[in-house]
Amino acid sequence: MNTTTPSPPDSLMSAIMPSLPLPTSLVWSWTTILTVLTPSYLLLIRYLRFQRLHSYRTRFPHYFSPDGSPTNLDKMTLQDAHRIHMDLSQREFPYLYRRSLFFALFKTYSIPSISSLLLATGQLSATKSASKRATDTEVLIGEIIINPPWEKRGLEALARMNWLHGRWQKAGRIKNGDMLYTLSMFALEPARWIGRWEWRKVSVVERCALGVVWREVGELMGIGMEDLDRFGRRKKKEGEEGEEGESGLEWMEKMKRWSDWYEDTEVRYTESNEKVAKHTVDLLLLSQPSFLRGVGKGFIGVLMGKKLREAMNFPEPPQWQEKTLTWILLFRRWLLLHLSPPRPEWMVLHKIDKDVDPATGKYHYNVYELDPWYVKPTFWKRWGPSALLSRLAGAPVPGDGDSRFQPEGYHIHEVGPEKLRGQGKEEIEEMVKDLERRRLEVLAKGGCIGGTGGGRCPMGLA
DSSP, X not given: OOOOOOOOOSSHHHHHSTTOOOOGGGOOOHHHHHHHHHHHHHHHHHHHHTHHHHHHHHHSGGGBOTTSOXXXXXXXXXXXXXXXXXXXXXXXSHHHHHHHHHHHHHHGGGSHHHHHHHHHHTTTSSXXXXXXXXXXXXXXXXXXHHSOTTSHHHHHHHXXXXXXXXXXXXXXXXOHHHHHHHHHHHHHHHHHHHHHHSSSOOOHHHHHHHHHHHHHHHHHTTOOOGGGGGGSOOOOOTTOOSSOOOOHHHHHHHHHHHHHXXXXXXXXXXXXXXXXXXXXXXXXXXXXXXXXXXXXXXXXXXXXXXXXXXXXXXXXXXXXXXXXXXXXXXXXXXXXXXXXXXXOGGGOXXXXXXXXXXXXXXXXXXXXXXXXXXXXXXXXXXXXXXXXHHHHHTOOOTTTTTTTTOTTOBOGGGOSOGGGTTTXXXXXXXXXXXXXXXXXXXXXXXXXXXXXXXXXXXTOOO
């Protein structure tokens, strides 16, 4: 009698089906898996990438005809424009949108009357003051365009900006043309940068939304826009009979033609341009390791273009730097379009805090590339990857320098040059009341009557 104990099966499969061989047709090689999954993944990314753009047809159906082409753009409300603009700037293209605004401000330094005033005020005569001015501009612009148009907070930022400019306007030091040119750069540069370097171009409806948002900002800042009428159809005045009103898209086209003319007229080399450009570029390179600053300066020169370089006496970058930067940005475009899923809502970077810090009663700014003004010194902000790169370059991180960079945050009515901190609060409060009345009129004609807010006015208007 054989009492030998049977050996355990070699595998679960052999135990279940000891006499049935596994069909070779079911054995998938890595090549087969990749052949099936790769096109599926690429198609999925393509679908997800354009999902938000395609959703506009259902979210804002009154701006599209049955065949999907844009229509009724002259009827676009401020509320709808704000929602589209938020998708554009915070979800679709947050990286290049933010950098395009900084570059928009930088381009205005090619106007001698602007650069000479900045030097006279001392705001760009030192690294600290230059970084604070750039951050303060970002903060105020962010407060204005990120906050919903029916909230008081954005109007307070507008009032603060108007108050800061008003002193120089009364003294005749700021020309309306310079104000209009600065507005044109903020309106036009994002679409230019996105069109050149991002994974898709700005759509017609999105471009119209940009025009509606920035035109409203310009009007609330009191910037005269009569000169634009020479470069396109005149905007219909309140109560005027005749053709339909001017769309944000038409405004953008007029602004583009006008800004090109203004550049041809006003942009030229002066020593003040060169000095302001040098301070700004030195500031941009401060957070880079010293061995990369030469390349970084060349990349900035590439982005400037020939005309701006000549106006600022900026050296022409070598051809290899232009080709390298172009390749990097085009490769980034390809990665985003084909391999990278869109940013989910939980990953949206909020540049400014929605609520005040209960410990300080102030708002915090959550991003920085220059000095960490108004940034709360959390562990991640001090020791995260970007902070470690800043430390490597010898640049400050949030929490360095005690209170030098105001880590407690900011009050909107205090943003601006240090010597003006806390001044003008009462005047700003009166300005806010006037702006609220103006904004209520706009909202009453727009989203509260026929907008996409489900028939409910966000400011309680019937």
